[in-house]
Amino acid sequence: ETDLDQVKSLTICLNSLHKLKHLEDHEIQNYILYIDEISSFCEFVNNDLLDGVMKQTICTLTRFLKLAKKVIVSDALINDATFELLKNRTNIIMLTNTFKKYEHVNAIHLKSESEFLTHLIDNCANDRPFLFGCDSCKIITQFYQQCKSLHQDKEDKFILITADTDYRVKDATVEFKNKFVFFSPTSSTTRL
Secondary structure, eight states, X not given: OOOGGGOSOEEOOGGGGGGXXXXXXXXHTTOEXXXXXXXXXXXXXXXXXXXXXXXXXXXXXXXXXXXXXXXXXXXXXXXXHHHHHTTXXXXXXXXXXXXXXXXXXXXXXXXXXXXXXXXXHHHHHTTOOEEEEOSOHHHHHHHXXXXXXXXXXXXXXXXXXXXXXXXXXXXXXXXXXXXXXXXXXXXXXXXX
């Protein structure tokens, strides 16, 4: 169990949400609830991990949706189920991301991790900078170490950003210019 009085933020899976059922209403009002991939989230009823905790999870979720200071949701497409989930919220603001994806940029389809690693090594050898993002800290670190070990003469061009490296980006346009950047998203939160 985590002492919630000492925690500023939480990252929590739906099947662990029931662990917060003891929070008082006034405590929930201090939270900002963020749910990514909200359309998929709304389909949680077929989740085997919720067996035995479904009722507690739904009750806790409902309390958070009604009482949280703010509720923020995101997805590529927002569907009717999302609006139904948020029906008890007032002052709903909907923002559309107008960022346009790159056009006329060549893409390469690689079918295996080893093929991808070979491509990264080739980019390093030919001084073609990149930013490689991966949701696995272990894999990104392995790829970083393998590429760097093969190109020790370019050691200053390699940047590894994970929870373990504690690298803080100030200006990516400057810091990442002509670099081989290996990035695994981190969360400075407590997991339940």
